[in-house]
Amino acid sequence: MGTRSSKFVFSFEEGDNKNKKLLGGKGANLCGMTQIGLPVPPGFVISTEACLTYLAQNKKGLNAELLKEIRAEMKDLEKKTGKGFGDPDQPLLVSVRSGAAMSMPGMMDTILNLGLNQVTLGGLIKMTKNERFAYDAYRRLIQLFGSVALGMRDEDFDEIFKEIKEKHKAKDDVHLDAAGLKETCEGFLELVQKKTKKPFPEDPYEQLEIAIEAVFKSWMGKRAVDYRREFHITPEMANGTAVNVCTMVFGNLGEDSATGVAFTRNPGTGENRLFGEYMINAQGEDVVAGIRTPKPINEMRKDMPEVYKELEALRHTLEKHYREVQDFEFTIEKGKLYCLQTRNGKMNASALIKTSIDMVNEGLISEQQAILRIQPEMLDQLLHPRLDPKAKVKVLATGLPASPGAASGKIVFDADRAESKAKIGERVILVREETKPDDIHGFFASQGILTSRGGKTSHAAVVARSMGKPCVSGCEAIHINDIAKEAVISGVTLREGDMVTIDGSTGNVFLGIVPTIEPEFVEDLLVLLEWADEMAQLKVMANADTPEGVSKAKKYGAVGIGLCRTERMFNQPERLPIVQEMILAETSEERQAALERLLPFQREDFKEIFRIMDGLPVTVRLLDPPIHEFLPSDDELVVEIRHLRELVRTVELMEALPDTLKLLDPQLHGKYAANLETITHGLEELKNRHLAENLINAKESMLQKVKALSETNPMLGHRGVRLGITYPEIYSMQIRAIIEAAAECVKEKIPVAPEIMVPQVCTLQELVFVHNDVNRIRKEVEKKFGVKVPLKFGTMIEVVRACMRAGRLAELAEFMSFGTNDLTQATFSFSREDAENKFLPLYNERGILQHNPFEILDIKGVGRLMLITVEWARKTRPDIKTGICGEHGGHPDAIRFCHHINLTYVSCSPLRVPIARLAAAHGKLKEAEYQFV
Ligand code: PEP
Ligand code: MG
Numbered sequence: 001m002g003t004r005s006s007k008f009v010f011s012f013e014e015g016d017n018k019n020k021k022l023l024g025g026k027g028a029n030l031c032g033m034t035q036i037g038l039p040v041p042p043g044f045v046i047s048t049e050a051c052l053t054y055l056a057q058n059k060k061g062l063n064a065e066l067l068k069e070i071r072a073e074m075k076d077l078e079k080k081t082g083k084g085f086g087d088p089d090q091p092l093l094v095s096v097r098s099g100a101a102m103s104m105p106g107m108m109d110t111i112l113n114l115g116l117n118q119v120t121l122g123g124l125i126k127m128t129k130n131e132r133f134a135y136d137a138y139r140r141l142i143q144l145f146g147s148v149a150l151g152m153r154d155e156d157f158d159e160i161f162k163e164i165k166e167k168h169k170a171k172d173d174v175h176l177d178a179a180g181l182k183e184t185c186e187g188f189l190e191l192v193q194k195k196t197k198k199p200f201p202e203d204p205y206e207q208l209e210i211a212i213e214a215v216f217k218s219w220m221g222k223r224a225v226d227y228r229r230e231f232h233i234t235p236e237m238a239n240g241t242a243v244n245v246c247t248m249v250f251g252n253l254g255e256d257s258a259t260g261v262a263f264t265r266n267p268g269t270g271e272n273r274l275f276g277e278y279m280i281n282a283q284g285e286d287v288v289a290g291i292r293t294p295k296p297i298n299e300m301r302k303d304m305p306e307v308y309k310e311l312e313a314l315r316h317t318l319e320k321h322y323r324e325v326q327d328f329e330f331t332i333e334k335g336k337l338y339c340l341q342t343r344n345g346k347m348n349a350s351a352l353i354k355t356s357i358d359m360v361n362e363g364l365i366s367e368q369q370a371i372l373r374i375q376p377e378m379l380d381q382l383l384h385p386r387l388d389p390k391a392k393v394k395v396l397a398t399g400l401p402a403s404p405g406a407a408s409g410k411i412v413f414d415a416d417r418a419e420s421k422a423k424i425g426e427r428v429i430l431v432r433e434e435t436k437p438d439d440i441h442g443f444f445a446s447q448g449i450l451t452s453r454g455g456k457t458s459h460a461a462v463v464a465r466s467m468g469k470p471c472v473s474g475c476e477a478i479h480i481n482d483i484a485k486e487a488v489i490s491g492v493t494l495r496e497g498d499m500v501t502i503d504g505s506t507g508n509v510f511l512g513i514v515p516t517i518e519p520e521f522v523e524d525l526l527v528l529l530e531w532a533d534e535m536a537q538l539k540v541m542a543n544a545d546t547p548e549g550v551s552k553a554k555k556y557g558a559v560g561i562g563l564c565r566t567e568r569m570f571n572q573p574e575r576l577p578i579v580q581e582m583i584l585a586e587t588s589e590e591r592q593a594a595l596e597r598l599l600p601f602q603r604e605d606f607k608e609i610f611r612i613m614d615g616l617p618v619t620v621r622l623l624d625p626p627i628h629e630f631l632p633s634d635d636e637l638v639v640e641i642r643h644l645r646e647l648v649r650t651v652e653l654m655e656a657l658p659d660t661l662k663l664l665d666p667q668l669h670g671k672y673a674a675n676l677e678t679i680t681h682g683l684e685e686l687k688n689r690h691l692a693e694n695l696i697n698a699k700e701s702m703l704q705k706v707k708a709l710s711e712t713n714p715m716l717g718h719r720g721v722r723l724g725i726t727y728p729e730i731y732s733m734q735i736r737a738i739i740e741a742a743a744e745c746v747k748e749k750i751p752v753a754p755e756i757m758v759p760q761v762c763t764l765q766e767l768v769f770v771h772n773d774v775n776r777i778r779k780e781v782e783k784k785f786g787v788k789v790p791l792k793f794g795t796m797i798e799v800v801r802a803c804m805r806a807g808r809l810a811e812l813a814e815f816m817s818f819g820t821n822d823l824t825q826a827t828f829s830f831s832r833e834d835a836e837n838k839f840l841p842l843y844n845e846r847g848i849l850q851h852n853p854f855e856i857l858d859i860k861g862v863g864r865l866m867l868i869t870v871e872w873a874r875k876t877r878p879d880i881k882t883g884i885c886g887e888h889g890g891h892p893d894a895i896r897f898c899h900h901i902n903l904t905y906v907s908c909s910p911l912r913v914p915i916a917r918l919a920a921a922h923g924k925l926k927e928a929e930y931q932f933v
Contacts, residue, residue: 008050009069024242026099043246044073051240086204091120093248096211101238113141135181142188149214160187251331270354349381376919385516399475401507402461407448408501408513413482415442435460440571452478455836470504536920541907553910560617562907563885595733606741615751624759628709720760743785755792762801798822806869810876820886857894892919899923
């Protein structure tokens with residue numbers, strides 16, 4: 001808590017309007033508004049320190065010191081208003097509201113009209129000459145106080161109120177006269193006595209004390225505690241709640257009174273116009289409760305033209321002072337406007353962007369402030385089609401929100417069907433238990449992916465994200481039978497061709513088509529991101545491996561490709577068989593022949609990517625995954641071989657069928673023989689060409705190879721540079737394709753900046769091996785093409801040993817890129833899939849780990865390794881280029897850390913590039929306050 005302030009209570013005139021921690025957001029703003037001369041009714045704030053002291057003293061009543069200060073402030077209020085708290089003729093009434101440093105639903109809200117009792121009620125009637133109004137105020141106090149401070153049920157009050165309204169034939173509360181409201185008050189008072197076994201407190205100071213204690217206690221109420229835990233609100237951010245005590249003003253004193261809420265600009269569109277609602281002859285909670293429909297604020301121009309002008313002036317004053325869009329509450333009492341509360345307006349992403357640009361143009365904020373007021377993650381809203389929020393739909397099942405955006409389409413259960421359906425122009429959703437690399441063509445063909453197994457970093461999730469396609473993964477409510485081509489979801493059976501909609505931002509699955517709205521990449525966003533680029537130090541690159549992905553990355557402002565995963569290029573349908581041939585090759589020559597057929601494909605891809613990037617760096621990573629990933633699984637092969645054998649056997653049996661039939665019944669033979677002859681004759685071709693037998697042989701040798709290649713821990717096995725060393729022809733082909741593509745571009749005067757990156761490196765000797773090959777091939781190609789090819793050589797850092805040997809690796813590596821997906825696995829010794837599917841959720845739930853480290857960079861562990869790596873690498877090569885290309889590279893917190901350790905760039909999926917650009921600027925602008933834990 002630190003040293004305590006000299007006092008607990010501050011009048012609105014004296015409170016420090018910057019100190020939200022002490023006075024709460026609401027309290028600080030009430031002080032601020034008072035101090036700039038806005039019409040705030042007189043009042044005071046009881047500090048959060050008072051709350052913490054109360055809670056520390058085990059809630060044993062308000063202490064004497066605090067009570068003394070409160071009484072002094074109340075005396076001051078009496079002086080300012082000319083009324084008395086508990087005065088029978090001129091009663092002062094106050095409201096009590098909670099307010100912590102951060103707005104936090106779940107805490108006690110508001111009690112109005114404190115100070116009313118049987119005696120002061122008479123005074124209020126005399127003062128206002130309005131009996132109906134006074135009883136209305138009294139019944140509101142009893143109910144609010146009862147429910148909020150005494151813990152009674154609102155429903156019990158509502159029931160009494162409803163009965164009385166019915167008895168008096170009043171449609172709603174405004175139609176109930178003074179007698180009806182008086183009866184209501186009596187009923188409410190009886191209810192309090194019955195439920196609490198005590199009369200409603202008559203003494204205004206007792207009312208005030210109970211109300212203040214109730215606010216203090218609500219800080220530790222279950223809902224408030226849960227909310228803080230859910231949104232990671234730490235004591236540094238908000239500790240304890242303040243209490244605001246404010247003189248009552250009334251919007252329900254007749255037709256010249258009103259209450260309302262407004263935004264200084266439209267929070268949905270950002271339009272620079274007053275936006276809000278008001279209600280004539282009403283009190284604050286009527287607007288919220290929806291008893292009557294409020295009117296749009298522009299109607300006030302006609303209803304109360306003078307006040308409307310004041311409201312317009314208020315809007316400008318508020319914005320000029322807070323330099324932020326404000327969401328404020330006001331009350332008009334007999335034609336006089338009061339402002340009761342203001343806070344920063346919550347807006348959607350498009351409104352935030354528009355208001356940022358507008359407020360810079362209006363001179364209200366600087367470009368830096370415009371950037372800082374937008375949380376980078378919010379841009380996500382703008383970059384994917386979203387479900388139309390107006391659509392009325394029922395959720396069928398919910399899985400993990402694995403890749404944001406929404407998509408509708410016909411269900412298909414395998415990648416080939418997805419492709420053939422897409423070819424005839426159908427929109428499909430690929431539904432699988434889980435996906436594998438050879439489903440890739442199905443990803444290309446589908447609008448979205450839905451899986452019943454796997455986490456947010458499963459194959460389906462990672463690939464879908466990299467393509468910017470919506471994905472719901474791990475939706476366990478779906479039971480898939482891909483043989484029968486049907487799935488059962490929550491009791492509903494879906495067949496191939498049935499329509500579903502998935503929402504990858506929430507994980508929801510819907511039956512049928514839910515309308516979506518397209519993303520808008522608005523002009524204002526482009527302007528804002530250009531400002532961000534100027535401020536940022538980190539460059540933002542993208543992970544992309546197809547010309548489409550690369551074009552998208554460029555469109556979103558990536559200044560290079562930080563990771564081009566070449567294995568994705570192997571997975572296309574016309575290439576996979578050649579890749580399989582290469583893997584199955586018995587000799588180096590056979591392998592070479594297959595590789596030579598692959599080379600032109602790769603070269604063309606690289607050329608196209610270089611052309612699109614037009615001189616910006618393109619980091620191509622040599623083959624990484626274990627090669628058995630390109631082959632079918634042994635289970636699949638066993639089934640296929642069995643089916644083929646059954647076919648051969650069936651053909652043999654068919655041939656024997658006529659004779660067997662004769663044996664059985666010569667007459668039957670006579671009847672069927674001719675037809676059977678035709679069939680067996682037809683099968684002759686199948687037999688003579690030995691199609692099935694040949695295929696069985698091929699599949700059996702593939703099965704043997706699959707078995708031979710199978711590994712206990714493939715992710716820690718024969719992959720990455722280890723493959724490159726055991727099968728050097730593969731890397732040589734890829735290196736040649738890259739350098740030849742670059743050479744062709746150079747010849748065509750297309751600027752290029754290719755970079756070759758080696759995966760899974762753990763020792764310098766591995767780099768030396770590949771580097772020698774690069775040099776050899778580079779010389780050959782340069783000679784053949786007669787041009788010089790610019791080229792950088794570098795390494796991924798995915799292995800802990802590579803971190804420890806960074807100084808050595810930097811002798812050869814001109815750049816290093818942290819593959820934090822693998823580096824996280826390596827640092828924790830967690831296998832990603834097993835962790836996410838088995839124990840990580842429990843670890844998170846129990847607080848053993850705060851986050852899923854595969855989603856949120858583990859700065860304390862993985863981050864520290866990165867820091868050390870960079871430090872050591874720079875000792876060898878001070879200008880070494882460093883970056884990150886694991887999935888964390890697109891997340892704002894990780895980006896801030898990357899700025900902190902001075903990386904050169906972050907690389908992320910194309911759709912996250914705008915978010916990363918904004919986060920990079922935030923990293924720079926907030927660097928002074930960054931604390932590395
Ligand atoms: C990584 O490990 O972070 C990385 C980028 O490589 P991949 O995800 O392809 O294993
Ligand atoms: Mg990796």
